[in-house]
Amino acid sequence: MTAPEVHSSTKAKRATPPSKAGRPKAHPKQPKLSVTPAELPKVEAAARNTKQNRILALLNERNGATIPEMMQATDWQQHSVRGFLAGTVKKKLGLALTSSKSDGELRRYRLETRRGR
Incomplete structure (x- = not known):
């Protein structure tokens, strides 16, 4: 019988470090959108129609909103609406x-x- 082979547990080292040219950038630039000035209000309105803004709009109404109304407006579950009210709104x-x-x-x-100021 021969002696058991001994394996080295060291990792292979690279000969040269990788160049920066081969790596993708961390934050690539977004292409500019071509939006005419007439379309700008529509684009801005669509960007502001978030779930958070929908709930805040409901809460700003005179009678306010119930949790089921907020759930329907956002497609969130009850615990998510309650968490949003406590964590984000308050x-x-x-x-x-x-x-x-x-x-x-x-x-x-x-x-x-709030009155004043």
């Missing part, structure tokens, strides 16, 4: 969120308008 944005409940109705949430 903590991150620092908005005054109030809620009210009448007998036999669902709880309605709305943004309190």
Whole structure:
């Protein structure tokens, strides 16, 4: 019998470091869109129609909104809407969120308008 072969556990080293020319850029530039000035308001309005803005618009209404209304507007689940209200609306944005409940109705949430300043 022969002696068992001993394998080296070192990794193979590259002869030369890779060049920067071969690597893709971390943040490639976006191509410029050709939008005419007449189309600009439509493009901006579409960009602002986010789920967050939909909920904020519902909360700014006079009667506010219920959680099922916000769920329908965003296709989020109930826990996601509640998390958005607590984490984003109250903590991150620092908005005054109030809620009210009448007998036999669902709880309605709305943004309190700030007076002064």
